[in-house]
Amino acid sequence: MNKIIFFGACFSLLIACSPKTTQTGAVVEPVTKTLSASALQGQTIYTEKCGACHKLFKPEKFSEAKWRHEVPEMAKLAKISAEDENLVLTYVLESIK
Numbered sequence: 756m757n758k759i760i761f762f763g764a765c766f767s768l769l770i771a772c773s774p775k776t777t778q779t780g781a782v783v784e785p786v787t788k789t790l791s792a793s794a795l796q797g798q799t800i801y802t803e804k805c806g807a808c809h810k811l812f813k814p815e816k817f818s819e820a821k822w823r824h825e826v827p828e829m830a831k832l833a834k835i836s837a838e839d840e841n842l843v844l845t846y847v848l849e850s851i852k
């Protein structure tokens with residue numbers, strides 16, 4: 756008997772925690788901006804490689820021109836590949852668009 760109540764409780768929890776959908780059926784994302792796959796990859800590289808020497812600057816903290824200038828400089832310091840450098844740039848620029 757207790758088992759039935761236990762499983763019932765688990766089931767209700769599952770329902771309560773499943774993602775909410777809109778009327779069109781699309782899953783509502785908590786993030787306001789939709790980043791491309793490359794930008795998301797760039798975000799991961801950014802969080803892993805760019806916070807070693809200073810705090811992670813928010814993309815909106817600097818202008819596009821500033822990022823275009825800084826990212827190549829910082830890519831050298833962070834010792835990341837040209838490909839990763841591009842992904843990081845894609846991430847910050849998409850975030851401030």
Ligand code: HEC
Nearest residue numbers: 801804805806807808809812817825826829830832833843
């Ligand atoms: C080896 C240490 C190091 C790593 C790793 C590093 N940075 Fe930096 N970063 C610095 C230093 C030192 C400065 C300040 C001097 C300068 O601007 O050259 C700086 C400055 C900056 C600035 C300018 C801040 C300002 O107020 O003008 C930005 C933007 C920045 N870094 C982004 C990045 C990004 C993006 C990455 C990853 C690709 C990164 N950094 C990785 C050391 C690092």
